[in-house]
Amino acid sequence: MTSTAAEPSARSRRRDHVTLGIALMLGATVMFAVSSALSKWLVASYSIGEVLFVRTAISLLVFSAFILPKTGLAVFRTDRLGAHLGRMTAQASAQICLIIAFSMMPLAAGVAINFSAPIFATLAALVFLGERVGAARWAALIVGFAGVVIVANPGADSFQLGALFALGNAVLYGSVTVAVRGMTKTESTETLLMYQHVVLAVIFACLLPLGLRLPDSAFDAGLMLGIGLSNVFAQYWWTRSLHLAPASAVMPFYYFMLVWSIGLGFLVWGDVPTASLLIGTAIVCATGLYLLWHESKKQIVAEPHE
Numbered sequence: 001m002t003s004t005a006a007e008p009s010a011r012s013r014r015r016d017h018v019t020l021g022i023a024l025m026l027g028a029t030v031m032f033a034v035s036s037a038l039s040k041w042l043v044a045s046y047s048i049g050e051v052l053f054v055r056t057a058i059s060l061l062v063f064s065a066f067i068l069p070k071t072g073l074a075v076f077r078t079d080r081l082g083a084h085l086g087r088m089t090a091q092a093s094a095q096i097c098l099i100i101a102f103s104m105m106p107l108a109a110g111v112a113i114n115f116s117a118p119i120f121a122t123l124a125a126l127v128f129l130g131e132r133v134g135a136a137r138w139a140a141l142i143v144g145f146a147g148v149v150i151v152a153n154p155g156a157d158s159f160q161l162g163a164l165f166a167l168g169n170a171v172l173y174g175s176v177t178v179a180v181r182g183m184t185k186t187e188s189t190e191t192l193l194m195y196q197h198v199v200l201a202v203i204f205a206c207l208l209p210l211g212l213r214l215p216d217s218a219f220d221a222g223l224m225l226g227i228g229l230s231n232v233f234a235q236y237w238w239t240r241s242l243h244l245a246p247a248s249a250v251m252p253f254y255y256f257m258l259v260w261s262i263g264l265g266f267l268v269w270g271d272v273p274t275a276s277l278l279i280g281t282a283i284v285c286a287t288g289l290y291l292l293w294h295e296s297k298k299q300i301v302a303e304p305h306e
Contacts, residue, residue, distance in 0.1 A: 021245030024237040025253045031234035033260035036111060037268060038227040040102040045216070048099050049207025051227070052092075056204055058228020059235070060197035067190050075190050080183065084192075087179045088199035094172035095200075097165045104162030107265040108273060111258055112151045112281040113166035118288050119144045120174030125181075136294060140287050147283025153276050189239070251292050255285045 035055070042051045067075060078084065101110045119141050126132075148170075152163035183192065215221040241250045258281060265271035 018245040018249050021241040021243075021250045022253055024241035024244065025250040026256055028234045028237035028241060029254060029257035030260055031230045031237065033111070033257050033264055035227055035230040035234055036098075036102060036261065037107055037264040038223055038230065039099055040107055041268070042220070042223055042227065043099055043103045045220070046213070047207070047211025048096060048103075049204055049210055050212050051224075052095055052099060053201065053204035053208060054224045055227045055231050056197055056200045058225065059232050060201050062229075062232045063193055063197055067194060071190055075188075075194050078187060078191060078195070080186060083179070083183055084187075084195040085199060087176055087183070088196060088203070090172050090179070091176045091196070092200055092203040094169045094176060097169040097172065101162045101166035101169060104165065106269070106271040106277075108258060108262040108271065108281075109151055109277055110162070110166045111261040112277060112284060113148055113163060114170055114173070115255065115258070115281075115284050115288055116144055116148045116167070117170045117174040117177065118291050119148075120171045121177040122174075122291065124175045124178040137291065140290050140294070144284055144287030144291075147280045147287060150276050150280030150283065152280075153274070252289055255288070258285070 039051055039055070098110065098114065101113075122137055122141060148167065152167070180192065215224060238254075244250075262271075262273055266273075
């Protein structure tokens, strides 16, 4: 009798966790879209290095306030310093590419191409981790890249250049994802997070001499603060959602970021979604969701049954 009563209770707690995980993932997508929109707005008046540095520095200060009191400087102990530096160099390059892309193309289009990162992560896993890529995954990669080409709309020269930077971000970000996957075997989340923000802050600080000036107004200062805080909330909620629920339950909601990006692009810049953007985005998102389902299915099959 006791065990029968306990089972529904356990299932109910799990459902609550999944619901909260989905809510946090949706919140993260809003914050990611806001951070991207603020980046696009600010780089019209301020240098790319300054915008990236401000965003990273604010994030570093907030994360340090939470992590360092618990871990102290022990969080920086690692035997893989070279791997951290290599990963963050690639991530810094990815962020620079994305900011440049946002300055040259509609917000939603840049975000849509960024969603092709899982495609390149799969290829990077093949090259660097030796993971097998079966026929189903190859088909998904080809179809997904076709969706990227449709979004990029190669017929328009000005749009094409921005799309190349967005594609560069997706390739680099996919590689970073694989690097993180390999490093989690020896590095804690806190160590990865602190190295990420410290190294990025140093790299972006090196870009400040290329263009640095104080905010022109209190409004711009508020936007710079907003870009850092929205990035903090986005990263924290995204990570927390994956702790509360399986990736297969929450990651499909990550694609809502495109909905908010289309809305912000229309409200702020008057960007009206084109047919090629909607069709290409649907293909890219469907490919990403298929890869997520495919990997989740493989993981379930691999788990031992009691």
